[in-house]
Amino acid sequence: MFSRYKKEAPSAPAPRPKPAAAPRPSTAGTGNGAALREPSNLKPTGGAVNAVSPGTMRKPMPKSAAVPLAADKNRKRKERLGEIKLELHRALLDNLNLAALDNATEQELRLEINSIATEVLQEKGIVLNREERTTLNQELYDEVKGLGPLESLLKDESVSDILVNGPHQIFVERDGKLQLSDVTFKDEKHLLRIIDKIVSAVGRRVDEMNPYVDARLQDGSRFNAMVPPIAVDGSLVSIRKFKKDKLGIDDLVQFGAFTEEMAAYLQAAVATRLNVIVSGGTGSGKTTTLNALSSFIDDSERILTIEDTAELQLQQTHVGRMESRPPNVEGKGAVSPRDCLKNALRMRPDRIIVGETRGEEVIDMLQAMNTGHDGSMTTIHANSARDGVSRLENMIAMSGIEMPLKAMRSQIASAVHLIVQASRLQDGTRRMTSITEVTGMEGDVISMQEVFRFQRTGLTPENKIVGHFTATGVRSHFSERFKMWGYDLPAHLFEPTRME
Ligand SMILES: Nc1ncnc2c1ncn2[C@@H]1O[C@H](COP(=O)(O)OP(=O)(O)OP(=O)(O)O)[C@@H](O)[C@H]1O
Numbered sequence: 439m440f441s442r443y444k445k446e447a448p449s450a451p452a453p454r455p456k457p458a459a460a461p462r463p464s465t466a467g468t469g470n471g472a473a474l475r476e477p478s479n480l481k482p483t484g485g486a487v488n489a490v491s492p493g494t495m496r497k498p499m500p501k502s503a504a505v506p507l508a509a510d511k512n513r514k515r516k517e518r519l520g521e522i523k524l525e526l527h528r529a530l531l532d533n534l535n536l537a538a539l540d541n542a543t544e545q546e547l548r549l550e551i552n553s554i555a556t557e558v559l560q561e562k563g564i565v566l567n568r569e570e571r572t573t574l575n576q577e578l579y580d581e582v583k584g585l586g587p588l589e590s591l592l593k594d595e596s597v598s599d600i601l602v603n604g605p606h607q608i609f610v611e612r613d614g615k616l617q618l619s620d621v622t623f624k625d626e627k628h629l630l631r632i633i634d635k636i637v638s639a640v641g642r643r644v645d646e647m648n649p650y651v652d653a654r655l656q657d658g659s660r661f662n663a664m665v666p667p668i669a670v671d672g673s674l675v676s677i678r679k680f681k682k683d684k685l686g687i688d689d690l691v692q693f694g695a696f697t698e699e700m701a702a703y704l705q706a707a708v709a710t711r712l713n714v715i716v717s718g719g720t721g722s723g724k725t726t727t728l729n730a731l732s733s734f735i736d737d738s739e740r741i742l743t744i745e746d747t748a749e750l751q752l753q754q755t756h757v758g759r760m761e762s763r764p765p766n767v768e769g770k771g772a773v774s775p776r777d778c779l780k781n782a783l784r785m786r787p788d789r790i791i792v793g794e795t796r797g798e799e800v801i802d803m804l805q806a807m808n809t810g811h812d813g814s815m816t817t818i819h820a821n822s823a824r825d826g827v828s829r830l831e832n833m834i835a836m837s838g839i840e841m842p843l844k845a846m847r848s849q850i851a852s853a854v855h856l857i858v859q860a861s862r863l864q865d866g867t868r869r870m871t872s873i874t875e876v877t878g879m880e881g882d883v884i885s886m887q888e889v890f891r892f893q894r895t896g897l898t899p900e901n902k903i904v905g906h907f908t909a910t911g912v913r914s915h916f917s918e919r920f921k922m923w924g925y926d927l928p929a930h931l932f933e934p935t936r937m938e
């Protein structure tokens with residue numbers, strides 16, 4: 439009936455489970471039939487399932503026990519249903535010719551999936567209700583057309599990160615907290631097939647010879663995978679989901695990431711073209727902060743952005759976006775962030791925003807900041823402002839440029855004005871834990887002063903961090919500049935917060 443989409447039968451086919459002994463439901467064969475039996479009629483426990491006529495499964499029960507028994511039955515039913523789904527999923531994956539299905543239209547595909555599922559369910563004597571059937575069909579459709587088990591997580595708005603540790607363990611991040619999801623892959627082969635589907639769509643390959651890959655999903659989400667043997671217990675996948683509406687300054691203030699006073703200071707800093715570095719650990723909110731800060735740039739300016747994976751969503755009219763490119767499968771065609779940056783300097787930008795500085799492009803970034811493209815911004819991986827400066831020094835040293843340490847430091851000190859520290863705290867909240875100004879050089883050392891910080895004071899019994907933001911009390915090194923540009927920040931902004 440669906441020969442186009444079904445796998446060729448093997449020469450000695452494995453015997454299928456016998457059809458049910460009891461009479462089949464009249465709806466079988468029409469997919470979502472109307473006369474579907476109640477789930478309580480299901481009698482599945484691994485392997486073939488014999489349909490049992492309604493009533494035979496139920497024992498008469500005393501009235502007083504009805505409520506707890508009903509709850510128990512519901513739980514058991516759910517467990518059994520889970521088992522059926524897994525089994526059916528496996529049977530379908532084994533039987534479908536997925537490559538042929540890839541070319542079908544959506545409607546054709548949904549129809550085929552429906553009939554194949556009906557056939558398998560019929561053979562196994564399994565009856566599902568309408569809702570269960572719809573969910574199952576959707577899961578199977580996702581398998582063929584989408585990214586299988588990942589699809590439901592990608593659609594789930596409350597999920598921000600998806601982390602796969604081998605086929606049977608998928609963690610998701612919701613509200614800043616990582617939690618184990620109930621979604622799994624069938625096995626490593628299944629997981630590898632989905633990885634391959636993602637990377638081949640962007641002309642990349644992942645195998646034993648190229649065991650890791652970075653890519654962007656169709657919806658803009660950032661994707662990274664590493665496969666065995668480098669990933670020891672099964673493929674590792676991380677997905678940073680693309681947020682259509684990035685968090686803006688107001689959202690971040692509302693979420694407690696920083697205060698209105700800090701926002702006013704940052705507005706003055708960005709508008710008066712200070713060079714800003716957002717520093718932070720993995721997933722601490724660097725890109726989000728960078729994106730929010732960019733909203734303070736005047737609409738008349740020409741901004742060029744350079745990223746590995748285009749994540750920034752600038753609101754200005756005059757924006758040129760660049761995405762660096764790794765080499766293709768033949769090892770050719772790479773365009774590094776440094777190549778993009780060098781080229782960007784010839785494209786008459788007012789400001790350059792580099793998504794993340796992590797390598798040799800640091801030289802060009804500092805040069806751009808020093809030579810007429812002030813107001814530029816980037817992010818780096820570091821745990822504090824001081825650590826951030828060391829990271830910059832290391833990057834310069836690693837890029838192969840021979841430069842005395844003092845010269846290196848004075849170049850950093852004159853290029854970078856502000857370091858904003860983003861942190862993901864242990865309770866999952868993301869906060870701007872420090873704003874530090876770079877004030878120049880004292881001898882061989884870069885001098886800095888912290889203007890705002892998050893002061894931690896304790897922990898609640900629920901492990902929520904207690905603390906408050908405060909100015910440190912120092913006068914901004916850039917107050918004159920702010921004043922000259924028309925940003926006369928009130929003195930109280932820089933006064934430490936008094937806690938009762
Ligand atoms: N203050 C915040 N409150 C709540 N969620 C936030 C906050 N800042 C960022 N996020 C969310 O946290 C996730 C990680 O943020 P983001 O991509 O900005 O981090 P990152 O430091 O750039 O990560 P990476 O190191 O992987 O590049 C995103 O889903 C983002 O929407």
Ligand SMILES: [Mg+2]
Nearest residue numbers: 724725726794
């Ligand atoms: Mg980022």
